[in-house]
Amino acid sequence: GIQVEQSPPDLILQEGANSTLRCNFSDSVNNLQWFHQNPWGQLINLFYIPSGTKQNGRLSATTVATERYSLLYISSSQTTDSGVYFCAVERRGAQKLVFGQGTRLTINP
Amino acid sequence: GAVVSQHPSRVICKSGTSVKIECRSLDFQATTMFWYRQFPKKSLMLMATSNEGSKATYEQGVEKDKFLINHASLTLSTLTVTSAHPEDSSFYICSATARGGGGGSSYNEQFFGPGTRLTVL
Secondary structure (H helix, E strand, O other): OOOEEEEOOEEEEEOOOOEEEEEEEOOOEEEEEEEEEOOOOOEEEEEEOOOEEEEEOOEEEEEEHHHOEEEEEEOOOOHHHOEEEEEEEEEOOOOOOEEOOOEEEEEEO | OOOEEEEOOEEEEOOOOOEEEEEEEOOOOOOEEEEEEEOOOOOEEEEEEEEOOOOOEEOOOOOOOOEEEEEEEOOEEEEEEOOOOHHHOEEEEEEEEOOOOEOOEOOOOEEEOOOEEEEEO
16 A cells, blocks of 8 residues: 655754654655644644645645655744644545654644 | 534443444535544554445454444444444544535545544443
8 A cells, every 4th residue: 555654753843943844655646635633633634735835824835746745834833833743645546545654743932 | 614523522431332423524515434543642544434325445454343334424424333342442533525526625635523532441
């Protein structure tokens, strides 16, 4: 099956810092989504981005499908950005998302 | 748009009992719903995929007789954990997609419910 690797596994930053989270995947994909899992377990959709670049406020994402990676950028981090960020992909021909192991982000005041 | 609800949010039950978890798409018709399981500090693992009106497709290693899935309508799927044991304690999360778009979503974008925390004593 398709492999999804996220890096780094853990990231601790001070409020106001910028960060880049990476997601590598091993096959062509139909779908790539970035999620933020809050402390209560809810997965919040950040981006649907099988290719290209999108921005939403302080967050942006870029997927280079030909090179099989995606990046999530968080600028001017706030303590509320803390949590686990997951990348998930749907391989072409499949009907399901495969999740990476996540990046645990901690933003200290 | 694209809101998925789950009920209950938390359940504690005795070993040997059955527990039913409901997943509803509130503002779109979900052609496909998915059930995941998540252990503490781990990623999500897909348990099964269900399409409305047909039998669920289970992932390898998931006992279909233990985890009964019913997708009776385009807005409701249920997961029943039968004869629950302490090792079934986990966080169960459903998701839904409206393939082809719907509720303002992209073609095959998945939206997740808030999860159900099951504790089996």
